[in-house]
Amino acid sequence: ENEGAVLLEAVSALLNLSDADGEFFPLNDAQKGMSYLAASIVTAVNIAYHMGGEDPRLLSIAEAQGEVLLDDAGFSVAAAVRDGKAAAFEKTSVNLSDGPDGKQGGVAVLRSGDSDLELLFKYSAQGLSHGHYDKLSFSLYEDGDEILQDYGMARFVNIEQKGGGNYLKENTTWAKQTVAHNTLVQNETSHFEGKYETGSQHHSDLYFFDATQPDVQVVSAIESNAYPGTEMMRTMAIIKSPTIGKPFVLDILNIDSDSGNQYDLPFWFMGQVVQANFDYESPESLNALGTDNGYQHLYVEGRGYPGSHNTKLSWMENGRFYTLTSATEMSDELLFTRIGANDPEFNLRRDAALMIRRKAAGSTVFASIIEPHGGYSPVSEIAADSRSSIANVKVLHHDESYTVLAIEDVKGSTSMFFLARKDASPTRHHEVRVADRLYTWVGPFIIVGMS
Known part of the structure; x- marks a missing residue:
């Protein structure tokens, strides 16, 4: 039984x-x-x-x-x-634990109730020999279409012309590598140095999961072993705001490290670039971004720097618009990359990413919003709401105990997201001072200023 x-x-x-x-x-x-x-x-x-x-x-x-x-x-x-007995199988936000005892991390799916936005967040164990080195990675979907993708595997099952239908060497040199996923890469090296034996000994840990509020679904997890001396905490939320047309995704990646490192955070977007708010240069000839750990398969198609403390990229896919808004530092480097380098047999898809590169950083935070908005009809030739409703994302406060963000929309409304980083108890009282004002709340997070 x-x-x-x-x-x-x-x-x-x-x-x-x-x-x-x-x-x-x-x-x-x-x-x-x-x-x-x-x-x-x-x-x-x-x-x-x-x-x-x-x-x-x-x-x-x-x-x-x-x-x-x-x-x-x-x-x-x-x-x-x-006999008409069928009932709808309604998919809601769910957190699924991993491992034989359910204590080896897991996978969370956030879904916004009345929209088709779905976020998959992976904080699991290694996944045996099929596992990828992608701790705290995510992918995002709208109505079944990929917005920010996970590459998947490099294999053409049962297509004999492609390596006999078996796994291709690019599955190891690219698909399993950390840079092939929407997660952090430190010093151009994959998690656990891409070693199965090491990765199999560890798993990420859930910090908290909260799907009790219809307008805010949140998951947070911690990874302490992918890079020795570095701890990553990633908190992701789907938020429905009365001043923004569609639910959007909030992404907070806290990094605590005892040394200075280069951090790369790629966003593997699907679709056609519409607009970027920063200047960049495109090379006349393409070169690989690196020599190993997946970087040897990435062409650099554009290189630039933030024009402000907010970096924005908009793209269009399947008649819908999307905008990534990231809080960036002026010294960050912004790279348009595309798969295809050192792939003479065309075994890899030519997909693209925007990579945020932060150099000589120890402890830091990456904060971003991914916003679906509007659409385009080739029949009517009308583009509706093609511009982002998010004006600004700002890190107001960041230390080992708390992270506070401000989210400003184009109408001038500002909300604040407070994250308690040391205690996820739903009954724990917290307080933090921001801009000479003391804020108090109960639980691991709260949103202030969003009705």
Whole structure:
């Protein structure tokens, strides 16, 4: 009976790890495009319904699958669908623990209730030999479309011309490397130096997960072993504001290190660049960004520096606009990179990223907002809300105990996000002074000024 309950939970977890189109999030060596339409998932859903208490939500998945098993389980599903018993399988924010005892990190999915925005946050264990070196990485989707992507694997399954359909060498030299993901790279070296034996000994730790408020969904986790002497804390939230059209993502990456380092933070955006608010130079000939750890596969297409303490990049994908707004330092370097260097057999997709590079930094914080907004119709030839509603993101306060951000929209409204970094207890009282004003609250975070 207990094993049966575990299997039912596994089916539920599997379905929750799919996007709005039913395609599974590409964790580690996953193949993009794999979905719950696969025959194995048809089997799982049929058996889970028939043997697991006839959960009507599974029937809506079966309807989308469009087929059943030719056995008692399949007959139960088909008859129930015929009789109109199906209920919607509503995917909500969920935190799934990793490891045999559930104590080896995990994976969180944040979803905004009435929108199609989905954020996958990975703070798990290594993932055996299929694991990637991507602690505290994330990917972002809207209505099933990738906004900020995880590369996935470098393999063309069952396509004989591409390495016999097996894993390509680029799976090791690129896809598994840290720089191929939306997470921090220190000194152009992958997490755990890209060593499986080391990575398998460690996992990230959940700091807190809160999906109790309909307008704010938050997850935070800590990684202490990817780089010796450096601790990373990443806090991500989907926030719905009455003054901003769509829910947006807030990303806070705190870094504490006992030495000065070079930090690279790539954002692997999908789509066509629309506008950047900084000057950059494009080279006449392309060169690789580095020589190892995935950097040898990156061309540098543009190089520039912030024009202000806010760096903005807007792009368009599938008729929708997106803007990344990051709090940057004037000494940061901004790199437009594209995959393709040292890839003579064209085994890698030519995807692009904006990389924020911060040199000679010890302890620091990266703060960004990813904002979906507006859309474009080629039929009407009208672009609606093509400009960002976020005017400014500013780090007001940052120390080992607290981080405070200010978020200003184009209408002049300002809200503040307070993060307590040392105690995530929901009953703990906190106080911090910002600009000669004392703020107090209870719990690991609070937003002030957002109705």
